Amino acid sequence: MIVSFTLNGRSRTVEIEPSTLVADLLRENLNLTGTHVGCDTSQCGACVVLFDGEAVKSCTLLAPILDGGTLTTIEGLSGPGGSNALHPMQEAFHQNHGLQCGFCTPGMLMTAVALATKNPTPTEAEVRRGLEGNICRCTGYQNIVASVLAGAAAMHAPGSGE
Amino acid sequence: MSNVIGIGAAPRRKEDFRFLTGRGNYVADIKRVDMTFGVFIRSQHGHAVIRGIDKVPALALPGVHAVLTGDDVAADGLGSLPCGWGIHGSDGLPMKEPPFPMLAQGKVRFVGDMVAFVIADTLELARAAAEAVVIDYEVLPSVVGVLEAVRPGAPQLFDDVPNNLCCDWELGDKVAVATAFKKAAHVARLSLVNNRLIGNPMEPRAAVAESNGGTGHYTLWTTSQFPHVVRFLMSALVLKIPEQKMRVVAPDVGGGFGVKQFHYGEEAVITWAAKRVGRPIKWVADRSEGFISDRHGRDHVTEAELALDQNGKFLALKVVTLANMGGYLSTFGPNIPTNLYGPLLSGVYTTPAIYCNVKVVFTNTVPVDAYRGAGRPEATFVVERLVDVAAKEMGIDRVELRRRNIIAKESYPYQTPVLVEYDSGDPMGCLEGALAEADVAGFAERKAASERDGKFRGLGYSTYVEACGLAPSRFAGRLGARGGLYESATVRVHPTGQVTVLIGTHNHGQGHETTFAQIVSEKLGVAFDNVDIVFGDTDRVQFGMGTYGSRSLVVGGAALSKASDKVVLKGKKIAAHLLEASEHDIQFEAGVFSVAGTDRSKTFQEIAGAAYVPHDYPLEILEPGLEEQAYYDPVNFTYPGGCHIAEVEIDPETGIVALEKYTAVDDVGTVINPMIVEGQLHGGIVQGVGQALYENAVYDDVSGQLLSGSFMDYTMPRADHLPNMTIKTHSTLCTHTPMGVKGCGEVGTIGSPAAVINSVVDALSHLGVLHVDMPATPNRIWRIIQNATMPLAAE
Structure with a gap:
């Protein structure tokens, strides 16, 4: 079937089997391998992307639902057109050592961006609850939480453009 | 020079x-042109004889290239997966070492054991073909626990391994320990499960493999912590x-x-299969497959006894452990519960006599090998739990009992009764630092506040040491290591003065x-x-043993330090020539080579340029180029350690344990990057x-099925399970590594289980609880509380 949607700011039309999962569409068909798959029970959150602004687990989302919608992946988070400018949340993870092996990082970032968009001034407890669907095995979460708090503040700082 | 960090x-x-x-x-x-996809068929049974495998229905599917089995492996004369350690039992005999075939031959010994590899054009097709392979099993009884496995009449995994006993290992002075126990004023005893x-x-x-039919070369991309070792083992043995x-x-x-520091059968099978099918093959485990095939960790059953005199001085420690090896010996398997366990039982204490007996046991479970800490968390848990039990029974404060037995800073280097000599340390300094950081003085008030809410609050300590920087090769060799454990680094200075480092360790988050x-x-x-670090590719990096055992900085960093020194040494020779001075008069500081007592100098870049693009170069005495390599073999382990203090609050209504505070003061030697150390x-x-x-990880003891798969x-720890932790360092310098570093990758995992369980037991101590096995789940804690408060109503 044919599915048309906006992917990282660009219109895309793809022909897919209706049973295709969004994570597989991104990784296998579109070569966007920044979205990771870390489990098979929708528990780990490494595959989180933004669909119409909501953080969703792309390993459990069937691709036909994308039709007419807007999808943002980790590759679309930084500046457009291959720019190296980091999103404030990415910069916050960098500054606060919020990543180690990097595998959970794309999902963490997408979850964090959605969280901070909805709640511009989250508390530490709200961030910890908000990350409940994302597993990290490296960091013990402490620096991820610090990153999300700093990233949320930066996203909503005057002049941040958010 | 600017921008030095x-x-x-x-x-x-x-x-x-x-x-x-x-x-x-x-x-x-990774994607390769013409790539196919592989799926492993794994045993669904804990223990079974393979009576037959019918590949025909699978091979009949269009797009299926091969179904490979243990018979194909045998027909091609391939080796089995090697074990890197050969330990000996107390009888002097070598451990039992049955072969670990890369695809099962005749029998499967755990759920997840690999039976066949199916290769097809697409992943979906490979999965469908795997379903179509018919395997005729004769199911045998499984045995999953160590206590059951050594009992007479237990199912036997291997015909030539009676009682499933791989090795009956011991360490220490049995007689001295028995003598000391006779003099003891008190003996604290503990049975525990790790x-x-x-x-x-x-x-x-995951792995991707391809073979080049034209050149005979193979490439394997694999999720490994030690690619050179994988290549070496595959080339030499498999x-x-x-x-x-x-x-x-x-x-x-x-x-x-x-988990990724072993040579896995998947790596060998996919490489061999890529040649057979003549196309690249990709295999990616899904998480369920990982649960039943990634090597597991820990799994000990232990009886421990600590003898003390009337003042609480430790006289002797006796530890008897049964350690689960799973169905086969993995790469480091038998080394973990023996050499990385027994020598750590001295802890940070002056215990003069120690005896340890470990029975290494095969069971119908995933092979057990190193998992972060590997042997040392198990040892720390035994010692630190036993200290708390002794304190409680003798009515001595837990911190005071530790103070009476901790090795004084002045006593280093300290020779323990169990092989190792601690070169440096200050455990008392770590303890005092942690007491202050954790606000132990304010605990009584916090506990009272919890009690007002109907909650139990507890505080737990763990003062511990570990051995890392694996490993001093001579020492490891005496313990059974079949290879040295040094590390290498090359410092390649380019003509511009920029630098590429080629190092044999592997970076996967550190x-x-x-x-x-x-x-x-x-x-x-x-x-x-201007410095880039290259790792993880056997075509780029000379050789290396990889990353495990907190060795990357300690051993790899030391090799890098040595190679850098060699670069400076050669730079001095070049500078001496360019500056027309004696080599001995050249000084190097902050990126500048200068002639002592003069203003004549050359920058590092100038020397690098001269090394590669020489117009005027003393070719008769000096080779061009500026690239140096060094190998480093440590003379001893390093001994990081410290004091961890956990504080928990328990809700007796639900049994939920909330970790409220966590404080660590650790001695990791010289800190290169404090941000990274804290993250580790x-x-x-x-x-x-x-x-x-x-x-x-829980197995069904009848079927051998992994129930927690x-x-x-x-349950993985998640962000909302945890508080912010307070991390401090209290460093003494390692006396034998070039920069004084000790390593920091495993200390956290080694110190923390004992601190947390000690805090849980403390919170329940008013109920007479002396020990709680891990994990302290709500169910387990709730039952303990119910049993203690309503003994007749409980089961």
Whole structure:
């Protein structure tokens, strides 16, 4: 079937089997391998992307639902057109050592961006609850939480453009 | 020279950018032209005889290229998966070492054991073909627990391994310990279980292999912590492919924790299969497959006794452990519960006599091998739990009892009764530091507040030491290591003065690209941004043993330091020539070579340029080029350690244990990058907290099925389980590593389980509880509370 949607700011039309999962569409068909798959029970959150602004687990989302919608992946988070400018949340993870092996990082970032968009001034407890669907095995979460708090503040700082 | 970022600074990490922007290159991201897909068929039974395998229905499907089995492996004369350690029992005889075939031959011995490999054009087709292969099993009784496995009449995994006993190992002075126990004023006794864990790095294991029919070369991309060792073992022992024709690449790897430091059968099978089908093959484990095939960790059953005099001085320690090896010996398997366990039973204490007996036992479970800490968390848990039990029974304060037995700073170097000599340390300093940081003085008030809310509050200590920096080769060789454990580094200075480091360790989250660049920046005076670190590719890096056992900085960093010194030495020779001075008069400081007592000098860049593009060069006495290599073999282990203090609050209504506070003061020697060290501590501690409160690999003892085989059943620590931790360092310098470093990758995981369980027991001590096995789940804690308060109503 044919599915048309906006992917990282660009219109895309793809022909897919209706049973295709969004994570597989991104990784296998579109070569966007920044979205990771870390489990098979929708528990780990490494595959989180933004669909119409909501953080969703792309390993459990069937691709036909994308039709007419807007999808943002980790590759679309930084500046457009291959720019190296980091999103404030990415910069916050960098500054606060919020990543180690990097595998959970794309999902963490997408979850964090959605969280901070909805709640511009989250508390530490709200961030910890908000990350409940994302597993990290490296960091013990402490620096991820610090990153999300700093990233949320930066996203909503005057002049941040958010 | 500007932009030097050296030892002790905390630059943000060089490796971050690619991970933050989705540009990491993990094995599962790799695509090759004409690539096929492989699926492993794994045993669904814990223990069974394979009566027959019918490949025909699968091979009949269009697009299926091969179904390979143990018979094909045998027909091609391939070797089995080697064990890197050969230990000996107390009888002097070598351990029982049955072969570990890369695909099962005749019998399967655990759920997940590999039976066949199916290769097809697409993943869907490979999965369908795997379903179509018919395997005729004769199911046998399984045995999954060590106590059951050594009982008479237990199912036998191997015909030539009676009672499933791989090795009956011992360490220490049995007679001295028995004598000391006779003099004891008190003996504290404890039976405990160290729960089986599954490492679960977030990136599942994966491999891509291809063979070049034209040149006879092979390439294997694999999620490995030690690609050179994988190549060496495959070339020398398993596939017997000439080593120079074999390239193994471990690109970005999404966490290891030990799980990826073994040579897995999948790596050998896929490489061999790529040649047979003549096309690249990709295999990516899903998480369920990881649960039943990634090597597991821990799984001990232990009886321990501590003898004390009337003043609480430790007289002797006796430990008897049954350690689960699973169905086969993995790469480091038998080394973990023996050599990395027994020698740590001295802890930070002056215990004069120690005896340890470990029975290493085969069962119908996933092979057990190293998982972060590997042997040392188990030892620390025994010692630190026993100290608390002794304190309680003797009515001595837990901290006071530790103070009476801790090795004084002045006593280092300290020879323990169990082989190792601690070179340096200050455990008392760590303890005092942690007491202050944790606000122990304010605990009584916090406990009273909890009680007002109907909750129980507890405080737990763990003062501990570990042995890392694996490993001093001579020492390891005496213990049974079948190879040396040194590390290598090459410092390649380019004509521009920029530097590439080629190192045999592997970076999969530890921040090596940053830490190692800081070492080079400091030693050569070059800009931090001008140093790149290359690892993980046998075609680029000379050789290396990889990353495990907190060895990367300790052993690899030492090799890098040595290689950098050699660069300076050669630079001095070049400078001497250019400056027309004696080599002995050349000084090197902050990136400048100068003639002592003069203003004549050359920058590092000028020397590098002269080394490669020489117009006027003393070719008769000096080779051009500026690239140096060094190998380093440590003379001893390093001994990081410290004091961890956990504080928990328990809700007696639900049994939920909430970790409220966590404080660690650790001695990791010289700190190169404090930001990275703190991050390593955070992650390590939370893995230990996971063992103490959440994680448990559980097998059904009849069928041998893994009951905790997904993230739905195996509880991983999550962000909302945890408080912010307080991490401090209290460093003494290692006396034998070049920079005084001790390593920091495992300390968190080693110190924390005991601290957490000691705090849980403390919270329940008013109920007469002396011990709680891990994990302290709500169910377990609720039952303990019910049994203590309503003994007749409980089951």
